Amino acid sequence: xxxxxxxxxxxxxxxxxxxxxxxxxxxxxxxxxxxxxxxxxxxxxxxxxxxxxxxxxxxxxxxxxxxxxxxxxxxxxxxxxxxxxxxxxxxxxxxxxxxxxxxxxxxxxxxxxxxxxxxxxxxxxxxxxxxxxxxxxxxxxxxxxxxxxxxxxxxxxxxxxxxxxxxxxxxxxxxxxxxxxxxxxxxxxxxxxxxxxxxxxxxxxxxxxxxxxxxxxxxxxxxxxxxxxxxxxxxxxxxxxxxxxxxxxxxxxxxxxxxxxxxxxxxxxxxxxxxxxxxxxxxxxxxxxxxxxxxxxxxxxxxxxxxxxxxxxxxxxxxxxxxxxxxxxxxxxxxxxxxxxxxxxxxxxxxxxxxxxxxxxxxxxxxxxxxxxxxxxxxxxxxxxxxxxxxxxxxxxxxxxxxxxxxxxxxxxxxxxxxxxxxxxxxxxxxxxxxxxxxxxxxxxxxxxxxxxxxxxxxxxxxxxxxxxxxxxxxxxxxxxxxxxxxxxxxxxxxxxxxxxxxxxxxxxxxxxxxxxxxxxxxxxxxxxxxxxxxxxxxxxxxxxxxxxxxxxxxxxxxxxxxxxxxxxxxxxxxxxxxxxxxxxxxxxxxxxxxxxxxxxxxxxxxxxxxxxxxxxxxxxxxxxxxxxxxxxxxxxxxxxxxxxxxxxxxxxxxxxx
Numbered sequence: 001x002x003x004x005x006x007x008x009x010x011x012x013x014x015x016x017x018x019x020x021x022x023x024x025x026x027x028x029x030x031x032x033x034x035x036x037x038x039x040x041x042x043x044x045x046x047x048x049x050x051x052x053x054x055x056x057x058x059x060x061x062x063x064x065x066x067x068x069x070x071x072x073x074x075x076x077x078x079x080x081x082x083x084x085x086x087x088x089x090x091x092x093x094x095x096x097x098x099x100x101x102x103x104x105x106x107x108x109x110x111x112x113x114x115x116x117x118x119x120x121x122x123x124x125x126x127x128x129x130x131x132x133x134x135x136x137x138x139x140x141x142x143x144x145x146x147x148x149x150x151x152x153x154x155x156x157x158x159x160x161x162x163x164x165x166x167x168x169x170x171x172x173x174x175x176x177x178x179x180x181x182x183x184x185x186x187x188x189x190x191x192x193x194x195x196x197x198x199x200x201x202x203x204x205x206x207x208x209x210x211x212x213x214x215x216x217x218x219x220x221x222x223x224x225x226x227x228x229x230x231x232x233x234x235x236x237x238x239x240x241x242x243x244x245x246x247x248x249x250x251x252x253x254x255x256x257x258x259x260x261x262x263x264x265x266x267x268x269x270x271x272x273x274x275x276x277x278x279x280x281x282x283x284x285x286x287x288x289x290x291x292x293x294x295x296x297x298x299x300x301x302x303x304x305x306x307x308x309x310x311x312x313x314x315x316x317x318x319x320x321x322x323x324x325x326x327x328x329x330x331x332x333x334x335x336x337x338x339x340x341x342x343x344x345x346x347x348x349x350x351x352x353x354x355x356x357x358x359x360x361x362x363x364x365x366x367x368x369x370x371x372x373x374x375x376x377x378x379x380x381x382x383x384x385x386x387x388x389x390x391x392x393x394x395x396x397x398x399x400x401x402x403x404x405x406x407x408x409x410x411x412x413x414x415x416x417x418x419x420x421x422x423x424x425x426x427x428x429x430x431x432x433x434x435x436x437x438x439x440x441x442x443x444x445x446x447x448x449x450x451x452x453x454x455x456x457x458x459x460x461x462x463x464x465x466x467x468x469x470x471x472x473x474x475x476x477x478x479x480x481x482x483x484x485x486x487x488x489x490x491x492x493x494x495x496x497x498x499x500x501x502x503x504x505x506x507x508x509x510x511x512x513x514x515x516x517x518x519x520x521x522x523x524x525x526x527x528x529x530x531x532x533x534x535x536x537x538x539x540x541x542x543x544x545x546x547x548x549x550x551x552x553x554x555x556x557x558x559x560x561x562x563x564x565x566x567x568x569x570x571x572x573x574x575x576x577x578x579x580x581x582x583x584x585x586x587x588x589x590x591x592x593x594x595x596x597x598x599x600x601x602x603x604x605x606x607x608x609x610x611x612x613x614x615x616x617x618x619x620x621x622x623x624x625x626x627x628x629x630x631x632x633x634x635x636x637x638x639x640x641x642x643x644x645x646x647x648x649x650x651x652x653x654x655x656x657x658x
Contacts, residue, residue: 021138022070024138025066025069025134025135025138026062026066028135028138029058029061029062029065029131029134029135030058030062031134032130033057034058035126035130036124036126036127036130037054037123039126040120040122040123040126053119057101057104057105057119061100061104061105061127064100064101065097065100065101065131068093068096068097068100069094069096069097069135072092072096090132090135093135094131094132097131098127098131098132101124101128102124102128105119105123105124105127106124159185159186159187160185160186161186161187161222161223161224161225162186162187162188162224162225162226162227163188163189163192163215163219163224163227163251164188164190164191164192164206164227164230165192165193165212165215165228165229165230165231165242166191166230166234167191167192167193167195167203167208168193168230168231170231170232170256171191171193171203172203173230174188174228174230175188175191175203176204179204179205186228188206189206189222189224190207190208190209190218190222191203191206191208192208192209192211192212192214192215193208194211194212209222212238212241212242212245215246215249216245216248219246219249219251220249224249224251225251226252227251227252227253227254228253228254229242229243229256230256231256232256239255243536243539243540247539292509292512293322293508293509293512296322296419296508296511296512297323298322298324299324299325300324300325300376300377301324301327301328301373301374301375301376301377302324302327302328302375302376302378302379303327303328303330303369303370303373303375303378303379303412304327304328304379304381305330305360305378305380305381305382305408306331306381306382306423307329307331307337307340307355308331308332308333308336308337309331309382310465310500311381311423311465311500312381312382313336313340313343314503314504315379315381315508316329316344317343318501318504318505320344320347321348324352325352326352326353326373327344327351327352327353327354328354328356328369328373329353329355329356330356330358330360330369330382331358332357332358332359332382334357337355337356337357340355341353341355356369359404360380360382360400360404360405360407360408361400361403361407366408366411367411369411370411370412370415370417371415375415375417376417377417377418377419377420377421377511378408378412378417378419378420379423379507379511380408380409380420380423381423382400382404382408383400383401383404383405383423384397384400384401384438385435386435387434387435387436387557388557390434390435390438391433391434391435391557391626394604394610395604395605395607395610395613397435397438398438398601398617399601399605401435401441401442402438402441402600403597403601403604406597409422409446412457413455413457418455418456419455419456419511419514420449420457420458421458421459421510421511421514422442422443422458422459422460423459424439424442424443424460424461424519425461425463426462426463428442428443428461429461429623431621431624431626432624432625432626433626434614434617437621437626438617440621441591441597441600441617441620441621442459443459443519444588444589444620445591445597446458447459447519447589448517448591450517456514456515457514457517458510458511458514458515458517458518458519459519459520460507460519460520460521460522461519461520461521461522461584462498462507463497463498464495464497465497465498465500472495472530473537476534476537476538477537477541480537480549483549484549484550485550485552486534486550486552487552487553487554488530488534488551488552489530489553489555490553490555491553493529493530493556494527494528494530495527495530497528497533498522503522506522506578506580506581507522509581510578513581513583517588518583519583519584520576520581520582520583520584521581521582521583521584522580522581531551534551538551589620589621591620596620597620600613600616600617600620611627614626614627
């Protein structure tokens, strides 16, 4: 419970309004002029000769000073929250008023012959300097007084003692917020930072006690109740280390938002939240060339397939900020598209977003859509992505991931799209799964659209996306909520991870780097062991492995690999203008061999045996390892049947090029 005395002190300072400060200025500024004359003449003997000069100078200069300071906004500020910017305002206001009153005292009064003598230059200078002090001091006292009152309030018994990890700009802002907002009931008692030049110094009165490696000992010696991580741009491994040390010390952690949340404008530095798994995996912030990315969408029609999914939805959220003429959001699920549409309306109420419920495999629907919309840029994110599910639904993976890509790419090419970006996967490299193999085939489809220097069809390959539907983190959290166990397939399994905003920023960047048929690969840092990820999620849930939740190894599922790769051996990886985007010149797939794409799609439609579909995929993607060691059935070698009545075969599947 707060004490009335402290609250009354806070009230007194917060109610010291600008009108009272104006009255204080009006009282002090004439005294300043008298003091300037007294200092100049070392006493009061000057009054006989300069009394009239003083009266005229004060009568004209003081109202002018007040007017100048009012016009410059000195009486429209909340001085209890004064900052460096407010000091700048005071300086500008005082300088402006000094120029005006100097003109009055040195030139105007003698020119009008209203006084026998001009104001001495030294008096004008002293008046300006002393006036600056007279104006700044009351405002500074408001700030200091309120800070002292609030410090007494925060320091009362029952307050939680906080240790701030990071003594940079974010740490300084957090300390100041805690001191200025007693309702948070957190007292910053120390800070830690790896910059040795800050050690032994004070930031807003809070000492910097050493490096982050001292967190355990400092937390114990100062009886810390909470650690606040104020390092929005720190790499994930450093955040992970801080969280681990705090956990060993038995102290909970919170953090400021990461750099992506800050750049996106959705969070501010002062918005504390619980540490999330994204914080433990984050890397150096992506530097996006916003000028070139804006050219991708500004004033243009952009079409996104799979817009109801994690990547497609985030593409729409980021594109809507680039001032497109129109966004066409294509998806099969009406609920997910509805939710996306509502969110985009909140983000950009004036943006034109056209929701389209459609299946990318529907050739006639895609043809009509592209003919009417004629988008300049297409992001193709619609795909089946779950490896075990696609192992059990091979035909569906072929029809959606391969045929759907061909239908959309063909419509985009024929109706003048300048750029087409396929969202691919690292599982397309030496694929062991149907999902990976169909993604590799989709890359092959996109590679066929070359030859026009003004149009660019490319693929972007990246790994697992944190927080996407059905991904590992939400699965772990559900298992923890159910009481466990947390299941992993293999203790040594490793995967590349990216956050959704990070992946989409790099997809947009790759879109502007596109030339002809490339596969772009995003720099995802080092792969992460899934077992370590499971332990981190358990710890962040406030539990301990072994005591509260077990981690159970259940064995690898069909189509899975221990390690994912980013490049084929034959691919020539080269840097691009962006340090986080690599260009891979992939070998072109032979999509018109004994069993071509036409035949593969026809087989999937006819429902031939699954093993025959796998064997057909193997003929098109020789690196695919998920095929049984036996020949295809004779039925699988049959030629492609005639199209069904009313069905138009996709042009991209029937030709060697566009």
